[in-house]
Amino acid sequence: PVPCLDGQQSECARSVDCLAQEFWKGLSQAINEYVDSVTLEELANRSNMFIHLAILEDEKVVVISKIFPRARMQSTTQLMSQIGGILPMHCTGIGLLFLSQHDDKYCREFLSRQPLDRYTTTTQTEIPQIMERIQNIRDLQYVINNGEHDEGIVSACVPIYDYTNGMVAGISLGAVREAFERAGETHVLQMVQEAAAEISRLLGSGRRRF
Numbered sequence: 001p002v003p004c005l006d007g008q009q010s011e012c013a014r015s016v017d018c019l020a021q022e023f024w025k026g027l028s029q030a031i032n033e034y035v036d037s038v039t040l041e042e043l044a045n046r047s048n049m050f051i052h053l054a055i056l057e058d059e060k061v062v063v064i065s066k067i068f069p070r071a072r073m074q075s076t077t078q079l080m081s082q083i084g085g086i087l088p089m090h091c092t093g094i095g096l097l098f099l100s101q102h103d104d105k106y107c108r109e110f111l112s113r114q115p116l117d118r119y120t121t122t123t124q125t126e127i128p129q130i131m132e133r134i135q136n137i138r139d140l141q142y143v144i145n146n147g148e149h150d151e152g153i154v155s156a157c158v159p160i161y162d163y164t165n166g167m168v169a170g171i172s173l174g175a176v177r178e179a180f181e182r183a184g185e186t187h188v189l190q191m192v193q194e195a196a197a198e199i200s201r202l203l204g205s206g207r208r209r210f
Contacts, residue, residue, distance in 0.1 A: 040053075040065075040067055040195060041067055043173070043191060043192075043195055044067045044068060044069040044070075045069045045070045045071075046191075047069070047173060047175075047183065047188065047191055048069045048071055048175070048179065049069060049173050049174055049175040049179070049180075049183070049188070050066065050067060050068045050069065050079070050173075050174060050175065051065070051066070051067040051171065051172065051173055052065070052066055052081060052094065052155070052170075052171065052172045052174075053065040053066075053160075053169060053170070053171050054087060054094045054169065054170050055168065055169045055170075056098045059089075059110070060086045060089075061086065061087040061088075061089060061092060061094055061095045061098060061170075062084065062085070062086060062087075063081050063082065063083050063084065063085050063086075063087060064083065064084075064169075065083065066079075066081060066082075066083055079150055079153065080119075080149065080150055081149075081150075087149070088114070088117065088119070088149065089110070089111075089114065090111060090114060090116050090124070090125075090130055091119055091120075091123045091124065091145075091148040091149045092145060092148070092149045092157075093143045093144070093145035093155055093156075093157025093170070093172050094157050094170030094171075094172060096130075096133060096134060096137055096143050096145075096157075097137060097142075097143060097157055097158070097159050097167065097170045098167065098170065099111075099134050100134045100137040100138045101159075101166070101167050104131065104134075107130075107131060107134055108127060108131065111127050111130060111131075112127065116130075119148065119149050119150070119151075120147055120148055120149065120150070120151040121147075121151070122146050122147050122148050123148045123149070124148065141158070141159065142156065142157065142158045142159075142189060142193065143156075143157050144156055144157075144185060144189075145157055145172070145174070147177060152176055152177050153174055153175070153176060153177070154174055154175065154176075154177050154180040154181075155172040155173060155174025155175075155180070156172065156173050156174070156185065156188045156189040156192050157170055157171070157172040157192075158170070158171060158172075158189075158192055158193050158196045159196065160196050160199050160200050160203070161200040161203065161205035161207050162200070162203040162204055162205055163203060163204025163205060163206075165205055165206060165207050168203070171192060171195060171196050171199070172192065173188055173191060173192040173195075
């Protein structure tokens with residue numbers, strides 16, 4: 001899922017300091033072990049939805065994997081995200097999850113430094129609105145992205161934790177709005193929470209709530 005790790009040895013000049021590579025090595029091992037029940041690929045196929053995995057590097061959300069179902073829906077092929085690409089924090093579920101791990105002071109200061117661009121008709125661009133959203137995410141420990149980055153794409157997003165019980169990655173399960181609503185928010189959320197809980201367990205997390 002990380003193109004520069006496809007070979008036996010990375011030749012990237014940043015490989016020594018690259019958080020994406022180091023994290024993906026551990027996460028990849030966890031995912032490889034996650035085959036006795038439901039793998040991420042199987043989850044994508046079973047739900048007929050797509051999956052994003054992303055980490056935080058230098059205050060930027062970096063996509064490390066994007067998994068489509070076998071019956072790939074044409075309307076999901078135009079997603080703005082790319083493996084290795086950067087996602088905005090203020091309007092993506094995983095970005096908001098990472099922000100929710102910090103206190104209000106940090107979040108306000110961070111958001112004040114960002115352009116807070118409007119990507120879709122549902123993108124929130126005012127700091128008070130985003131801060132209210134972040135507080136809600138802290139309470140729920142998940143977020144439903146309502147097409148705020150990709151028009152018409154809805155996803156359920158939850159954290160992945162490691163042995164420190166800190167958030168080290170985020171995972172989302174999404175689809176076009178009509179398909180998401182047919183599946184039901186509760187059902188989609190349960191599927192992605194189960195996957196996140198299992199990966200977190202394999203990374204050594206002792207958290208019980210997802």
